[in-house]
Structure formats: structure tokens, C-alpha cells
Amino acid sequence: MKKLINEIDNVVDEMLNGMTAAFPNYVKRLEGLEVLVRAGGTEGKVALVSGGGSGHEPAHGGFVGKGMLDAAVAGAVFTSPTPDQVYEAIKAADGGKGVLLIIKNYTGDVMNFEMAADMARDEDIEVDQVVVADDVAVENSTWTTGRRGIAGTIFVHKLAGACAEAGGSLAEVKAVAEKVIANVRSMGMAVDACTVPAAGKPSFDLEEDEIEIGIGIHGEPGVNREKMSTVNEISDKLLAKILAEGIYNEGDEVAVMVNGMGGTPLMELFIANKHVHEVLGEKGIKIYKTLVGNYMTSLDMEGFSITLLKVDDELKKYLDAPADTPAFVQV
Amino acid sequence: MKKLINEIDNVVDEMLNGMTAAFPNYVKRLEGLEVLVRAGGTEGKVALVSGGGSGHEPAHGGFVGKGMLDAAVAGAVFTSPTPDQVYEAIKAADGGKGVLLIIKNYTGDVMNFEMAADMARDEDIEVDQVVVADDVAVENSTWTTGRRGIAGTIFVHKLAGACAEAGGSLAEVKAVAEKVIANVRSMGMAVDACTVPAAGKPSFDLEEDEIEIGIGIHGEPGVNREKMSTVNEISDKLLAKILAEGIYNEGDEVAVMVNGMGGTPLMELFIANKHVHEVLGEKGIKIYKTLVGNYMTSLDMEGFSITLLKVDDELKKYLDAPADTPAFVQV
Numbered sequence: 152m153k154k155l156i157n158e159i160d161n162v163v164d165e166m167l168n169g170m171t172a173a174f175p176n177y178v179k180r181l182e183g184l185e186v187l188v189r190a191g192g193t194e195g196k197v198a199l200v201s202g203g204g205s206g207h208e209p210a211h212g213g214f215v216g217k218g219m220l221d222a223a224v225a226g227a228v229f230t231s232p233t234p235d236q237v238y239e240a241i242k243a244a245d246g247g248k249g250v251l252l253i254i255k256n257y258t259g260d261v262m263n264f265e266m267a268a269d270m271a272r273d274e275d276i277e278v279d280q281v282v283v284a285d286d287v288a289v290e291n292s293t294w295t296t297g298r299r300g301i302a303g304t305i306f307v308h309k310l311a312g313a314c315a316e317a318g319g320s321l322a323e324v325k326a327v328a329e330k331v332i333a334n335v336r337s338m339g340m341a342v343d344a345c346t347v348p349a350a351g352k353p354s355f356d357l358e359e360d361e362i363e364i365g366i367g368i369h370g371e372p373g374v375n376r377e378k379m380s381t382v383n384e385i386s387d388k389l390l391a392k393i394l395a396e397g398i399y400n401e402g403d404e405v406a407v408m409v410n411g412m413g414g415t416p417l418m419e420l421f422i423a424n425k426h427v428h429e430v431l432g433e434k435g436i437k438i439y440k441t442l443v444g445n446y447m448t449s450l451d452m453e454g455f456s457i458t459l460l461k462v463d464d465e466l467k468k469y470l471d472a473p474a475d476t477p478a479f480v481q482v
Numbered sequence: 483m484k485k486l487i488n489e490i491d492n493v494v495d496e497m498l499n500g501m502t503a504a505f506p507n508y509v510k511r512l513e514g515l516e517v518l519v520r521a522g523g524t525e526g527k528v529a530l531v532s533g534g535g536s537g538h539e540p541a542h543g544g545f546v547g548k549g550m551l552d553a554a555v556a557g558a559v560f561t562s563p564t565p566d567q568v569y570e571a572i573k574a575a576d577g578g579k580g581v582l583l584i585i586k587n588y589t590g591d592v593m594n595f596e597m598a599a600d601m602a603r604d605e606d607i608e609v610d611q612v613v614v615a616d617d618v619a620v621e622n623s624t625w626t627t628g629r630r631g632i633a634g635t636i637f638v639h640k641l642a643g644a645c646a647e648a649g650g651s652l653a654e655v656k657a658v659a660e661k662v663i664a665n666v667r668s669m670g671m672a673v674d675a676c677t678v679p680a681a682g683k684p685s686f687d688l689e690e691d692e693i694e695i696g697i698g699i700h701g702e703p704g705v706n707r708e709k710m711s712t713v714n715e716i717s718d719k720l721l722a723k724i725l726a727e728g729i730y731n732e733g734d735e736v737a738v739m740v741n742g743m744g745g746t747p748l749m750e751l752f753i754a755n756k757h758v759h760e761v762l763g764e765k766g767i768k769i770y771k772t773l774v775g776n777y778m779t780s781l782d783m784e785g786f787s788i789t790l791l792k793v794d795d796e797l798k799k800y801l802d803a804p805a806d807t808p809a810f811v812q813v
Contacts, residue, residue, distance in 0.1 A: 152690075153673035153674070153690070153691075153693065153710050153784075154673075154750065155673065155713040155716070155746065155750035155751075155753065155754060155785075155786065156712070156713055156750060156753055157712040157713055157714050157753065162749060162753065165752075165753045165756050166749045166752040166753050166756075167752075168756045169751075169752030169753050169754070169755040169756035169759075169774070170752050170755075170774075172755060172756055172759040172769075172772065173740075173752065173755050173759075173772040173773075173774045174772070205749065206747075206749065208747065208748035208749045208752065209748055213748075342484035342485075342486065343484070359483075359484070360484075362484065379484050381487070381488045382486040382487055382488055383488050385486070409504075413747045413748070414745040414746075414747070414782065414784070415486065415745075415782070416537075416539065416744045416745070416779065416781045416782045417539035417540055417544075417744070417776065417779065418493060418497050418536065418537060418539045418781065419485065419486035419487060420486075420500075421496075421497040421498075421500030421501050421504065421539065422486065422487055422488065422493065422496045422497050422500050423486060423500070424500040424501075424503055424504050425496050425497075425499045425500035425503055428500075428503040428504075438503075441503065441504040441505070442504075443500070443501075443504045444809075445748065445776070448747065448748065450747045450749065451745065451746070451747045451784070453484075453745070453782070454486075455486065473813070475813050478775075480811035480812060480813060481811060482804070482806050482811060482813060
């Protein structure tokens, strides 16, 4: 597997420097740390801190900026950041009104973010947290107790970020995040696995006519290995499992995200999106807003995930609020 | 090669419908045509029309919107749109102040856009055109007389679009486009070829330790097949050829685009960008703005291109102007 890198051990360091070089008006890197914070700092508002293993770009550093995150911590590829790094992110992001941690549900992430929160509380920083577990594919995984956190996390960044930007208190921002988490579900698939640079080979092997349904975002195999079919049939399967949650019903309004896993042509994501709209339309579920693109990736994995977020007037307001970050700008 | 599609013959049709479903506030499709136009129409300003073969998403439909294009015509995958389709796009986009065609330099595109322009002039629509030929890799190709038009086209959309949005006349908008074209150069590479759906196999084969330097965006092989090396070494080669143009010199200011070819992880694009910044910094070339992402892709090709645009105060003003399109939003 050919990777456009220099040294395997340096990929995260060089990537973060490449991001700050590209977007100096948005993000700066904390010296000696794998942490990106807002270039302009955070004052007078609740700060949002997220992160996790690297390899999910633009998540999470790409979402640091106005209306979304205040800091993002980058672990090694597919590896939780250490408590020390998260702690430094919390300290740097805190603007005096408290810090909300947005954690994707993986055992290592939860443990390390919680340890960091304890360290910060010892210094009298007000810290609270939410855990995103939007992936309906599995109830538990090798890496997770409970469901995994995947692309739905981006909606938590966006909506809780909008509440914080609007001056919400830590409790209010947390309540918005929890409301998003209660109303967001995702499921993904892959036609080809990703290759972690240090591993040098794909994390699982698929035959030329096979796909994996229910993949996560760390190269872990899915729940069903199936024969390749059309993207409509694949989308039907992902949607069926999401809709079986019982959250999205006739007359409801939803935001949709068709998320590429990193190696998927945008053309294919749009074709998938067409069918998602058709299926939801047939069910009388109204689509309020749609995102199509690479938001929460898994290196070079080829595949996509579908995310639905049920929205009411409050969530629509936060969804529509302006944002200005390297990877998500909304007027 | 597994494609997330339904019918090979329907990929462009379904993709366009997937785009309009996703972004109804931005784009609408002309009925029965492979043309996306601004949802709000074009009135009282010069209209910009671009397009080309499909497979380069988000180009060009993703750039239809405020501050960029007024219409985008989508041919079959890697195939020029027909004169009829371009003609309909011109008619639909014309807001009474004339239409500028932005054509990537491929023989078929130039011929078909020019025929369409003649058809529109017969109906007294004022039409002019520019041809983008930013690829320094080859002087001619199987598909082109003269240099190919690739990722630098996005800067033409952005800056000429800003001039049009600001009320520039057709001559003024064309002058800005020509100025961008004179000052923009690009070069690309691939670690793996793309697969056109109808072909079903990669457009060229590379060994596990081989790369192609100087690729185009239609699956055509590059100018040099080389051994895989580090992304720094690869970037050095692309930059050396771009800098040999003599346009970008010590003290100059440039905009940089590190463009993914569709299947390249964002992590790798950022690592490349870090080095591009270092090299230009050493040469005393100041970077005014940087774009990193998938702007002008080639289906699932894995690789990237580097684009430099020399900017003066006028071009900076148009570069910084707000834009609001599906694939490029700037506050």
C-alpha cells in the first residue's frame, strides 16, 4: 500500500503542522502537543473540546473554529490521545465559562478524556462531558462497551458549538449535545478496508465481489460480509437498521449526512444521497438539510455512512447557525 | 473494481439528482438536461458557465452559487458535454449582461463549448470564453493541443466569479479570468489510477512501488513512471516543474491549492501541504491563502496536485470575496 507520507512515526505531527500552515487564521497548535486550538482563543463562552485517534480527517481539527470546536486533540492513528494531551487541550480552551468534552464512544477515548477531566477539575476548571454512540451497527465491539461513536459526532460539534457561540451556559450546551445524541444515528459500510500506515496492509481483506456492512471507523470489520450489490440496495440496508430505531417517523424532519470514508469518490456519495432522499420521502420523513462529503473518515477506506438527525425548531436553529472552520463553513 | 453505483449508464443522471436533492437552495437541474444552474437564477450580472466530463466532483456543479458559477454542464464520465447541453446552460444562465465560458483545455471541451457559444450568439446572447491550461506536466497530450486544464480552474471560477458578483462587465470578468490563467500553474501525480465505471478496470496499472508523475485528471498516465518515494520528494518534483515556469519568485505572494484526486486521505494532503509551505518559505515566496481538499478530482484516483496562483492586490480582493456554493463557502 502506497502512502503519501514521509516517516510513519511522524504522520500526525506533520499533518497537524500542515493544517496550521494551511489555516493560520483558524487554528494554532499548542507547542509540543498534538492539540489544535482556535487561533483567536476562547473567551467568554463555553469551550468545546473533542478529538480521538488520527485518521478521521477532517475530524476533528478541521472543525475547530467559530460555531463548532475550541480545541481538538489528535492521538496516534486510530489511537486515543493520552490524558495529558486532553488535559492540556482543556486548559488551553477554557475561556472561563467551562468546558464540554465531546467524546466518541470508544473505551480508550472515554477513559482518557475522563482522566483529563478529573485533572482539570483539580485545577478548578469546570468540565463536563457527553459521549456520542450513534453507530447502530453493533451493540458492543472489541473497542467499545456500547455503541461506537462515528459520523453523528459532527452534528454534536455543530449544534452544541452553535449553542456555545450563542452564549449558552455549560449546562445548556451540554443539554443541546445530549439532545443531538438522543436523536442521531448512523451506519456505515465499506467496499475496501483502510490501511494504517504502521500496519502497511489493509485492516481486513475483501474479495472483488464482497463488501462489509456495519464497519466502524478504525478499520475494524463490519457485522456482515456480503456480496456486492447496488448502492441503492446497500443504502436500503443501512437505512433499514437506522429507521428500526423508531426515532424517525412519518412527519418528522431530519438532517441527513452521507459521509465518505476517505477513499470514496464524491460522485458515489451523491448517488447514494439521491436514494436516501427517495426512501425517506416515501416514508414521509422530511429532509431539512443534507451534508454530503468527507466529514468523519477512516484514512483511505472506500465506503460511506448514512447519518440521520431528527430536528425540531431548537435543533434547526443551531443547525442553521453560521459556522466558520477549516472544514465546515456556513453563512 | 467495486463502485457504489446502480447502473453504469445512469451515474451522471443519478449524481446530478443527488446533488440537487442535497442542495436545493443552491442548485436546480434543467429538466431533461445534464445542467445545474443557480437555484435563485442569475439576474443583472455576468453569468459564468463551466463544465466538462463528469468524474471531477465537486467540479463543476459543486461550485455553482454565489460568487462562483451560474451554471455547470456535466458530460458523461471524462467526456465533453455536447454543444446542445452547453448551449442550454448558456441560455439558462444568461442574466442579460453576457456569459463567460470557463473551459478546461481539452480538445473536445473547447470544440463543444465554442459551438455552443456560436449557437447562443445566433440568439443575440453575448458570450465570451477563456481556456484554462494550467497543467505544466505536458505541452500536448492525446486529449489536448497545448497544456491541459486541471485544478487551477477552481481559482478561475472563484476569482472571476467574485468579479461578476461585484458587478463587473463581461470584459472585466474575462480580464480577471485571463489574469488568473496567466498566473496559475498546477501539476499532479498518482499512486493509483482511477477506474471509469464503464471500463471496470483501472485506467493504468502501477506496481506496488511505482507512482506516476504528471498525471492528468482523466485517467491518462503521467509523464514519468517512477519508484515510490516520500511525499516530500514527490512534492519537490511537482513544485520544481511549477517553479521552473518563472512566474513565482522571491517576494511574490501566492495562493496554494493542495488538491486530492478523489481517493487520497486528507491526512496525506495536509502532510504534502506542510512541505509545500516549507519549500516556498525557503524560496521567499509568501503564501497568502491555502486550500487543501478535494476540489478537482478524478473519480477514485489516489494522488494529489499542487497549484500555485500568484496574487496581487486585485486578485487577493477577488480571492477573499465571500462565496456560497455547495463545495466552497467563504465568509
